[in-house]
Amino acid sequence: LEIESNVVLWITNDVLHFLPKLEKKLKKEIVENLWEIVHNGILHGEGEFGVSACGQFYPQMGYVEIAFYDSGHGIPMVVKQHGALPQISTDSDCIVWAIEKGHSTRPLSESSGLGLHLLRKFITVNGGIFQIASGNGYFSKNGHEEPSVHALRNSIDGTLVNIRVVYDNYLYSLISEHK
Numbered sequence: 001l002e003i004e005s006n007v008v009l010w011i012t013n014d015v016l017h018f019l020p021k022l023e024k025k026l027k028k029e030i031v032e033n034l035w036e037i038v039h040n041g042i043l044h045g046e047g048e049f050g051v052s053a054c055g056q057f058y059p060q061m062g063y064v065e066i067a068f069y070d071s072g073h074g075i076p077m078v079v080k081q082h083g084a085l086p087q088i089s090t091d092s093d094c095i096v097w098a099i100e101k102g103h104s105t106r107p108l109s110e111s112s113g114l115g116l117h118l119l120r121k122f123i124t125v126n127g128g129i130f131q132i133a134s135g136n137g138y139f140s141k142n143g144h145e146e147p148s149v150h151a152l153r154n155s156i157d158g159t160l161v162n163i164r165v166v167y168d169n170y171l172y173s174l175i176s177e178h179k
Contacts, residue, residue, distance in 0.1 A: 045072025091137030
C-alpha cells in the first residue's frame with residue numbers, strides 16, 4: 001500500500017505535469033493505468049530489484065517519454081506458466097494477450113485485467129507511442145497506425161514498457177463506450 005501511494009504521488013505530482021490537459025476522470029484513469037504497469041512488474045515479474053521508472057520531457061520535440069522496466073520473469077513466461085496460451089505461442093503473442101482488456105493471470109477473485117486498455121486508447125488518439133518488449137517479443141502501437149508485433153533478435157530479461165505522449169494543446173476527456 002505504501003508503494004502504491006508513493007508511485008501514485010510521483011505520477012500525480014511529477015508525471016502528469018508533462019502530459020497534455022486531461023479531464024479529471026481521464027486523469028484518474030491514466031494514473032491507474034500507469035500504476036498498473038508498476039504493479040504488474042512487481043506482482044508478476046518478481047524481479048530482485050523491483051521496477052525502475054524514468055522519463056524525459058522533450059519540449060523542442062513536443063513529447064514526454066516514460067519507461068518502466070523490471071528484470072523479473074517477463075510477460076511470456078508468466079502467461080505460458082498460467083496456461084493462457086499454448087506453450088508454442090510466441091513471446092509476442094503472449095504480450096498481445098496480456099495487454100487485452102479482461103485478460104489476467106491472477107485469480108478471478110482479484111481485481112485485474114485492465115490490460116492498459118484506456119492508456120492505449122489515449123495514446124492512439126494523442127498520436128503517441130506505446131511499446132512493450134519482453135523475452136524476445138515486441139509490441140508497438142504508434143498513434144493511429146496498426147500495432148506492430150514481431151520477434152526481437154535478442155531477448156531481454158523481464159519487461160520494458162515505453163510510452164511516448166505528445167504534449168499538445170488539446171483537452172482530452174473520457175467518452176463512455178456503449179455496446
